[in-house]
Amino acid sequence: MIRKTWTLEEKDKKYLWHPFTQMREWVSELPVIIERGTGSFLIDTNNKCYIDGTSSIWVNIHGHRKKAIDKALAAQLKKIAHSTLLGLSNIPAILLAEKLIVLVHRSGLTSLSKVFYSDNGSTAVEVGLKMAFHYWQLKGGRHRKKTKFLTLMNAYHGDTIGSVSLGGIDLFHRIYKPLLFESFKAPSPDCYRCPLNKTYPDCQLTCTGKVEEIFKRHHKEIAAMIIEPLVQAAAGMIIAPSGYLKKIRALCTQYHVLLIADEVATGFGRTGCMFACEHEEVIPDIMAIAKGITGGYLPLAATLVTEDIYAAFLGEYGEFKTFFHGHSYTGNPLGCAAAIANIEIFEKEGVLDNLQPKIALFEQLLVPLKDHPHVGDIRQKGLIAGIELVKDKNKKTPYRLEEKAGIRTCLEARKMGLLLRPIGNVIILMPPLSISKADLKKLVYIVARAINIITL
Numbered sequence: 001m002i003r004k005t006w007t008l009e010e011k012d013k014k015y016l017w018h019p020f021t022q023m024r025e026w027v028s029e030l031p032v033i034i035e036r037g038t039g040s041f042l043i044d045t046n047n048k049c050y051i052d053g054t055s056s057i058w059v060n061i062h063g064h065r066k067k068a069i070d071k072a073l074a075a076q077l078k079k080i081a082h083s084t085l086l087g088l089s090n091i092p093a094i095l096l097a098e099k100l101i102v103l104v105h106r107s108g109l110t111s112l113s114k115v116f117y118s119d120n121g122s123t124a125v126e127v128g129l130k131m132a133f134h135y136w137q138l139k140g141g142r143h144r145k146k147t148k149f150l151t152l153m154n155a156y157h158g159d160t161i162g163s164v165s166l167g168g169i170d171l172f173h174r175i176y177k178p179l180l181f182e183s184f185k186a187p188s189p190d191c192y193r194c195p196l197n198k199t200y201p202d203c204q205l206t207c208t209g210k211v212e213e214i215f216k217r218h219h220k221e222i223a224a225m226i227i228e229p230l231v232q233a234a235a236g237m238i239i240a241p242s243g244y245l246k247k248i249r250a251l252c253t254q255y256h257v258l259l260i261a262d263e264v265a266t267g268f269g270r271t272g273c274m275f276a277c278e279h280e281e282v283i284p285d286i287m288a289i290a291k292g293i294t295g296g297y298l299p300l301a302a303t304l305v306t307e308d309i310y311a312a313f314l315g316e317y318g319e320f321k322t323f324f325h326g327h328s329y330t331g332n333p334l335g336c337a338a339a340i341a342n343i344e345i346f347e348k349e350g351v352l353d354n355l356q357p358k359i360a361l362f363e364q365l366l367v368p369l370k371d372h373p374h375v376g377d378i379r380q381k382g383l384i385a386g387i388e389l390v391k392d393k394n395k396k397t398p399y400r401l402e403e404k405a406g407i408r409t410c411l412e413a414r415k416m417g418l419l420l421r422p423i424g425n426v427i428i429l430m431p432p433l434s435i436s437k438a439d440l441k442k443l444v445y446i447v448a449r450a451i452n453i454i455t456l
């Protein structure tokens with residue numbers, strides 16, 4: 001009997017369902033199958049080498065096959081791959097918790113004192129929202145009415161139902177509406193397409209006015225406000241104007257609303273500081289971190305909270321104040337070992353100091369692109385940038401999604417050895433922090449060429 005040997009490509013198309021992917025399109029196209037990586041590069045099964053322009057979707061920090069992380073994982077594997085945190089503890093989970101608290105304190109987030117692990121950004125947010133809700137229930141009395149959340153339009157907090165409820169990206173979230181809980185929504189701090197038609201700084205942050213209005217009327221019902229500090233990443237890198245986050249913090253404090261910072265995308269140096277909250281000296285009550293926590297090696301996440309929130313859950317066993325939440329892989333020793341190594345690299349290699357000249361170069365490289373007739377806006381913070389393509393620059397007319405301006409740009413870039421993934425008409429650039437200046441130049445050069453090609 002002759003059996004056909006399936007190629008990897010055929011097996012992929014036969015068995016796999018890819019995330020955020022129209023599979024009919026996928027199966028009609030040539031897939032890139034990654035075999036290995038090194039530094040800022042990914043290498044596919046045809047031996048073609050690409051710059052990892054998205055840090056493997058926003059997770060990689062120090063490059064692929066980083067020796068110190070490889071070694072830490074190998075050493076941990078010789079001890080144990082996994083044991084549970086339910087009723088037991090493990091060494092890497094303890095040491096990482098200590099490291100995270102020291103790290104956030106050094107970043108000025110001095111009131112965060114406890115670490116609750118999970119395994120991805122969505123669950124880190126779910127944990128935060130459940131804790132915020134539960135906290136007010138435990139406080140009792142009139143506080144028990146604090147059951148709702150305030151979120152921002154265009155927000156993205158993950159794909160589980162609680163996180164989707166807090167989200168504001170219509171394309172992804174609309175269909176699930178019947179499953180979601182209702183939240184209060186405030187306008188996005190989107191200066192390019194200001195929902196209030198104002199210009200910064202003349203606006204004096206009018207968009208925070210809506211938050212204040214909602215708080216004034218409803219703070220007795222609001223448990224927490226959740227925000228992606230400084231950068232609404234999945235919205236297409238919408239960057240809040242200076243002072244916005246600080247104002248939000250002040251309003252939350254004034255109206256007794258907890259502030260949840262979703263640092264899943266912005267954490268671990270991406271914006272130039274270890275955490276985005278640091279830029280405005282803002283301390284959240286709850287902070288969700290994931291993506292970069294293991295340097296992009298393994299799925300691990302954490303929700304950090306203040307002592308006050310932690311303490312509200314303390315009581316006699318029979319009072320059942322326990323936070324009944326946990327995941328099979330909570331505090332996974334391999335993930336924690338990778339995360340410890342990741343943080344040590346920041347310290348040993350002075351990563352954030354070395355990053356500042358790269359950020360300056362990045363900014364400089366992007367300047368000429370601003371004049372392109374189909375580049376409407378370039379939004380950059382740290383080593384993150386979003387380039388918004390528009391059909392008509394003066395009118396800010398977007399391309400219709402069906403025109404696939406973003407997708408076509410990324411396909412052109414791919415041919416030239418750069419892997420990117422757009423968000424609608426926004427080209428997202430988010431290379432590993434470890435990218436060399438030469439490769440950063442190459443990255444921006446390829447993007448510019450790709451945009452030229454598709455807008456001809």
Ligand SMILES: *Cc1c(COP(=O)(O)O)cnc(C)c1O
Nearest residue numbers: 120121122156157158262264265
């Ligand atoms: C990616 C992301 C999430 C979700 O994280 P996952 O690990 O993909 O579940 C949540 N919040 C923000 C801001 C993100 O960028």
